[in-house]
Amino acid sequence: MTPQATGPALLIREADLIDSEWNDPKRGTVSFKMLVDAEHGPSDALVHGIATLAPGGVEKSHSHDIAETAYVLSGRGSVLLPGGAKPIEAGDTVFIPAGLTHGWAAEDSEMRFLFSFPVARLADVAYHWPEP
Secondary structure (H helix, E strand, C coil): CCCCCCCCCCCCCHHHCCCEEEEECCCEEEEEEEEECCCCCCCCCCEEEEEEECCCCEEEEEEECCCEEEEEEECEEEEEECCEEEEEECCCEEEECCCCCEEEEECCCCEEEEEEECCCCHHHCCEECCCC
16 A cells, blocks of 8 residues: 655755754753754654764763664764764764664764654654763
C-alpha cells in the first residue's frame, strides 16, 4: 500500500530561520536552526535541524530516549562515544541509537551537521546530561 500525503509540501529556507543556542557548562556551546519542527510548521513526526559548532566547540556528552541521525555538512570534528572519540568530516553520517551517550566536538574550523529525530518537536526530545 502506498502512503498518502497528510498535508501540503513546504519549502523551508535556512536563511529565514531563527538561530537558537545552548551556551552553558552543562551542555557546551552549540547553535542550531530548526528546519522541520512542529513549533514552526508541519512536521509529520520528524524533527530536522542544522547544528553549528564553532572552531574547538563542544556539545557535551548526553543521551536521549530516541534515535538520532547526523549528517556532517561541513568541517571536521569528532563524535564523542563511550569507547572514545571517532573522527568525522563532511559527507559522514552518524547513527546514534536510543540511550547511547554521545557528544560532538569541532576541530580547528566550524563544523555543521544536519540532525534528525523521529518526533514532532525538538522539545519532545528528552535530553539526559550527566551530572558534572
